[in-house]
Amino acid sequence: MENRIKELRKALGLNQTDFGSKIGVKQAAIAAYEGGIRNPLDTVVLSICKEFNVNEDWLRNGTGDMFVERTKDDKIADFIGDIFLEEEESFKRRFVSMLADMDEDQWALLAKMANALLAENKKD
Structure with missing residues (x-):
């Protein structure tokens, strides 16, 4: 070992x-x-x-891979936990707070904008 x-x-x-x-x-x-x-x-x-x-x-x-593959849920949970350790006025915390306040229409608009950006980047 x-x-x-x-x-x-x-x-x-x-x-x-x-x-x-x-x-x-x-x-x-x-x-x-x-x-x-x-x-x-x-x-x-x-x-x-x-x-x-x-x-x-x-x-x-010595068997298997060195690191455990983390799931998306694990990564999200760790990220959210880390957000609570940030200063209250940090960008990450303010950004997540803004996301938490979004309604379904705003989420749909955000998804549309993200998809448009991805499509634009694929052209380049």
């Missing part, structure tokens, strides 16, 4: 300190995992999988 932890960390572009802080362990623990000196506890493995969307079978056994 030590090689896969290092491979994952490198794929994410994180140093040992930053990787460890995201899952609640110190840099020394990450170094020990990567060096094969210690095996991570199950709670650490689960934290890695949850934090970085990693396939647990890949991390433990």
